Amino acid sequence: MAFFSLHTPPFSVRIDTDSPTLFNDLSVLYPPEILLQSPCIKHIYDFHIDYKRRFAGKSRPYHFRTGSEHFRMADANQLIPTFEWGLNWCVSAYQQQYLAIHAAVLEKNGRALIMPAPPGSGKSTLCALLMLRGWRLLSDEMCLIDPASGQLQPYVRPVSLKNASIDVIEQYHPEIKVFHRTPDTEKGTVAYLRPSDSSWQGANVCAKPAWIVFPAYQAAAESVAVFTMPKADTLLYLAQNSFNYAVFAAQGFSLLSQLVENTESYRLEYSDTEQMLECVEQILC
Amino acid sequence: MLVPLAIRCFRDPQTFAANATATCWTDLLQQARSLGLTAQLHALFARHQLLQSLPETVQKHFAWGWRYYQKQRGSLFYELMQLEPFLGQADYPCLLLKGAAYQALGLTVSEGRLYSDIDLLVRRPQLTDCKDKLFFAGFFEPAISAYDKHFYLELSHENPPLYHVKRGTALDLHFALFPLAGRKKLNTELVFASASKIAGSCLQVPNLSYLYIHAAIHFFWQEEQHKLVKDLIDLDLLYGQLAEQNLLLQLLNDAQQFGALEPTVNTLLLVQSLFKRALPAEVTAKLVNSPYRRDVARALVLWQLGSGVRARLAGSLWYLRGYHHKMHWRALLRHVWVKGKLAWQQRHQPG
Numbered sequence: 001m002a003f004f005s006l007h008t009p010p011f012s013v014r015i016d017t018d019s020p021t022l023f024n025d026l027s028v029l030y031p032p033e034i035l036l037q038s039p040c041i042k043h044i045y046d047f048h049i050d051y052k053r054r055f056a057g058k059s060r061p062y063h064f065r066t067g068s069e070h071f072r073m074a075d076a077n078q079l080i081p082t083f084e085w086g087l088n089w090c091v092s093a094y095q096q097q098y099l100a101i102h103a104a105v106l107e108k109n110g111r112a113l114i115m116p117a118p119p120g121s122g123k124s125t126l127c128a129l130l131m132l133r134g135w136r137l138l139s140d141e142m143c144l145i146d147p148a149s150g151q152l153q154p155y156v157r158p159v160s161l162k163n164a165s166i167d168v169i170e171q172y173h174p175e176i177k178v179f180h181r182t183p184d185t186e187k188g189t190v191a192y193l194r195p196s197d198s199s200w201q202g203a204n205v206c207a208k209p210a211w212i213v214f215p216a217y218q219a220a221a222e223s224v225a226v227f228t229m230p231k232a233d234t235l236l237y238l239a240q241n242s243f244n245y246a247v248f249a250a251q252g253f254s255l256l257s258q259l260v261e262n263t264e265s266y267r268l269e270y271s272d273t274e275q276m277l278e279c280v281e282q283i284l285c
Numbered sequence: 286m287l288v289p290l291a292i293r294c295f296r297d298p299q300t301f302a303a304n305a306t307a308t309c310w311t312d313l314l315q316q317a318r319s320l321g322l323t324a325q326l327h328a329l330f331a332r333h334q335l336l337q338s339l340p341e342t343v344q345k346h347f348a349w350g351w352r353y354y355q356k357q358r359g360s361l362f363y364e365l366m367q368l369e370p371f372l373g374q375a376d377y378p379c380l381l382l383k384g385a386a387y388q389a390l391g392l393t394v395s396e397g398r399l400y401s402d403i404d405l406l407v408r409r410p411q412l413t414d415c416k417d418k419l420f421f422a423g424f425f426e427p428a429i430s431a432y433d434k435h436f437y438l439e440l441s442h443e444n445p446p447l448y449h450v451k452r453g454t455a456l457d458l459h460f461a462l463f464p465l466a467g468r469k470k471l472n473t474e475l476v477f478a479s480a481s482k483i484a485g486s487c488l489q490v491p492n493l494s495y496l497y498i499h500a501a502i503h504f505f506w507q508e509e510q511h512k513l514v515k516d517l518i519d520l521d522l523l524y525g526q527l528a529e530q531n532l533l534l535q536l537l538n539d540a541q542q543f544g545a546l547e548p549t550v551n552t553l554l555l556v557q558s559l560f561k562r563a564l565p566a567e568v569t570a571k572l573v574n575s576p577y578r579r580d581v582a583r584a585l586v587l588w589q590l591g592s593g594v595r596a597r598l599a600g601s602l603w604y605l606r607g608y609h610h611k612m613h614w615r616a617l618l619r620h621v622w623v624k625g626k627l628a629w630q631q632r633h634q635p636g
Contacts, residue, residue, distance in 0.1 A: 014311060040307075041306075041307060041308065042307050043307055044307045044310045044311050044314070044340055044342040044343060045311045045314075045342075046314075046342065046346070047315075048311060048312070048315045066315070066318070066319075067315045067316065067318055067319030068319040068320075068511065069318075069319060094318060094349065095349060096348075096349035096350075096352040096353055097345060097348070097349055246356065247352060247353055247356045248352075248356075249356055249359065
């Protein structure tokens with residue numbers, strides 16, 4: 001396997017690797033119309049990724065690079081997590097088309113829910129569970145705001161689950177398969193969930209932002225508690241968690257102001273996942 | 286010889302755009318991103334009124350790069366405005382160099398060009414006073430070892446880098462254009478003599494000749510290999526403006542008086558051969574007969590633009606050659622000895 005390509009709207013990637021397993025490992029996460037065995041000759045790719053061993057030898061690590069920029073090295077058993085993180089790095093570091101915020105985004109009935117939150121807050125767990133309850137996944141990692149329309153652009157990719165959240169998903173949905181469970185990464189054990197069919201089908205369909213929810217898992221807290229967030233606090237938090245707010249300058253401020261003005265913001269503290277899900281759907285839908 | 290895509294593009298954007306395949310564009314976008322050239326490509330195609338005819342994905346990437354450049358340009362002008370009240374009190378000339386100077390003069394080379402720091406030149410006796418003024422503007426010098434400080438002030442051509450305490454902006458305060466350890470006998474006073482004031486500002490800029498000479502020195506008498514393509518493109522764009530204004534003979538004259546004819550002659554020859562520029566006959570005659578032609582050094586540059594063993598070998602030789610220029614062998618030996626000794630002492634100190 002030398003070249004293959006990944007066409008996850010709105011970005012396409014050409015991958016050059018000497019791993020004999022990477023393509024097959026990715027093919028359980030991405031459908032065949034997204035992951036192509038060879039790049040299209042007539043397509044101009046947004047990113048070229050070089051994911052190879054620099055020296056011969058089975059114990060040698062793979063180097064994830066784009067151009068002359070090195071992202072990270074990965075042992076053969078950690079190829080998938082490093083690939084997924086590397087792809088996020090490419091987009092967050094270089095794209096300037098959309099105002100990008102570190103957040104999960106889902107949609108139901110044409111209205112989108114944005115969930116910005118730090119690691120450990122239960123964002124990915126909540127995102128995966130809502131997707132499995134019929135919400136359309138736009139992204140579990142990156143909220144892309146189109147500056148022209150203010151709408152949210154999907155960037156559908158596998159949902160990354162970490163540590164305890166893997167067990168939570170398996171407990172609530174034993175019928176759902178979790179792929180590539182990888183222990184001992186720098187983020188602990190990670191595993192991946194395939195986006196739902198409706199998420200892939202809507203990969204080119206933008207959504208109108210309606211709610212911003214800051215989830216916070218707190219084992220010792222009430223089963224679920226909802227607070228309205230002050231709009232100024234929401235704006236500041238979004239700006240701090242944006243990958244390119246500074247690059248968008250005044251337009252970035254204006255976009256975030258509009259977003260916060262036109263949406264409802266909540267902080268959601270919970271210790272009981274089931275009750276929290278019901279609460280979310282009750283409040284939002 | 287395989288000429289990098291970015292150079293082929295700057296050489297003749299019209300032919301490039303007409304013949305480029307999708308794979309070619311993908312590779313160009315990749316190279317441009319690595320070299321920080323995306324916004325410069327946007328500017329290049331805009332100057333040639335070709336932007337709208339490019340494939341949609343290419344336009345999209347150029348727009349990404351341009352957005353980032355606009356933010357950087359805004360930050361640069363903001364920083365310069367912040368310096369004004371402090372350097373305005375100086376009764377000596379403060380010259381902008383490199384990217385900041387290109388931008389202040391609105392040169393073609395500045396269009397889409399990213400910068401990593403602000404370069405300022407003052408005369409050596411005014412270095413301390415200028416540093417004091419920059420201190421009150423919020424710039425500080427991080428602590429470094431006594432030897433490193435000695436290295437910067439006695440062997441190099443600049444003060445250790447200064448950083449803004451709040452914004453993190455990096456500022457290089459130069460007192461010469463080239464490391465003193467290179468013993469090149471460059472007449473820095475001529476740079477000050479050539480300088481002119483920027484309208485409405487206390488800052489000055491060297492004339493176009495000296496901006497080219499400075500770029501040529503840092504290209505031809507140095508050891509770095511990762512910026513060769515980017516630096517060559519800078520040189521070509523500066524050359525273009527000199528040629529437009531019929532200043533090429535003046536350039537050679539200035540370079541001779543300054544003491545940097547070798548880098549100037551050889552970079553002009555590289556621009557001529559790589560970018561296929563037709564130099565005026567009288568300039569070509571001077572270059573052909575120049576005793577400062579360095580054919581082997583230019584061959585090393587060309588080989589490094591390729592790939593494989595020859596490129597790596599050329600890179601190694603270029604590295605050695607660069608240090609030979611930057612540091613006289615006695616200074617280099619002493620430097621290696623002292624740094625080695627300090628590193629050994631640090632590793633073996635008790636506790």
